Amino acid sequence: MGQDVVNSLFEVLPYLKRLHGKTVLVKIGGNVLSNELSKDFFAKSIAFLHFVGIKTLIVHGGGPEITTLMEKLGMKPTFKNGYRVTDEQTMEVVEMVLNKINKDLVATLNLSGVKAIGICGKDVNFLIAEKDMQYGDIGYVGKVKRINEDLVKWLFEAGYVPVIAPIGVGEDGTTYNLNADVAAAQIAIALKVEMIIFMTDVDGVMKGGQLVSQLDVEQALKLIQEGVVKAGMVPKLSCAVEAVKNNVKSARIINGNDPTALLATLFASRPFGTTVTNH
Numbered sequence: 001m002g003q004d005v006v007n008s009l010f011e012v013l014p015y016l017k018r019l020h021g022k023t024v025l026v027k028i029g030g031n032v033l034s035n036e037l038s039k040d041f042f043a044k045s046i047a048f049l050h051f052v053g054i055k056t057l058i059v060h061g062g063g064p065e066i067t068t069l070m071e072k073l074g075m076k077p078t079f080k081n082g083y084r085v086t087d088e089q090t091m092e093v094v095e096m097v098l099n100k101i102n103k104d105l106v107a108t109l110n111l112s113g114v115k116a117i118g119i120c121g122k123d124v125n126f127l128i129a130e131k132d133m134q135y136g137d138i139g140y141v142g143k144v145k146r147i148n149e150d151l152v153k154w155l156f157e158a159g160y161v162p163v164i165a166p167i168g169v170g171e172d173g174t175t176y177n178l179n180a181d182v183a184a185a186q187i188a189i190a191l192k193v194e195m196i197i198f199m200t201d202v203d204g205v206m207k208g209g210q211l212v213s214q215l216d217v218e219q220a221l222k223l224i225q226e227g228v229v230k231a232g233m234v235p236k237l238s239c240a241v242e243a244v245k246n247n248v249k250s251a252r253i254i255n256g257n258d259p260t261a262l263l264a265t266l267f268a269s270r271p272f273g274t275t276v277t278n279h
Contacts, residue, residue: 012267022194023055027184030062031201032256041259047112057162061180062101086139086177094177098165106163116161121168124151129168129176142168142176147190185239189246196243198236199256204274215276240276251276
């Protein structure tokens with residue numbers, strides 16, 4: 001039995017060697033965090049990465065929880081091209097929900113033994129944003145203009161795991177709702193991370209009912225253009241492409257509803273989910 005344990009450790013040694021001292025960004029959706037068992041296992045997985053010397057930062061979403069609270073308050077959620085139309089009242093709900101998710105996740109991570117710290121774009125002007133007008137004026141929806149990467153570097157040096165809520169701040173102080181996938185990709189690019197992992201609620205990119213385990217940029221764009229990839233997978237795959245085109249070595253899309261998926265995709269001989277690279 002002891003030999004089996006040792007052999008298992010030897011099997012992950014090449015992956016630990018490759019990732020030790022590198023930075024991995026994990027974007028996790030609100031749907032995964034709403035499950036307490038999944039959230040607890042996720043926290044333990046992050047603790048494992050942290051203690052074996054892999055620098056990890058987390059960007060989280062919160063779309064389902066935002067929609068639920070809006071409906072409880074008698075507000076009608078409206079979307080345009082996948083973006084939440086965000087008036088002033090909606091922005092208040094967005095900020096309230098994301099801050100709660102952020103602090104709950106930080107608390108769970110801390111219980112797992114890591115020093116986690118929650119931040120958003122307002123902290124030390126971390127995410128400077130401007131109004132996103134690509135689909136017209138849909139309110140306080142922003143796009144990242146500039147990132148204060150020195151903040152994350154300082155937190156890493158101090159031994160912290162940053163947990164980032166996708167809230168941006170304009171140069172005039174306006175608060176903006178940011179798409180979490182897009183914000184994660186921009187942060188990954190700014191920090192030149194080794195890998196970005198998108199944890200969602202499906203196994204990865206599907207074609208003809210089968211998982212596509214490996215894609216390069218050209219193949220990924222073709223799937224989007226041909227309409228093979230649809231709905232919520234489009235922004236994730238688009239963000240994965242944007243990241244690897246800008247010096248992030250690889251991007252992975254995995255099913256966060258599987259508690260083992262995060263560690264498995266990093267340390268198994270066959271990565272889970274869909275891997276996107278630039279070649």
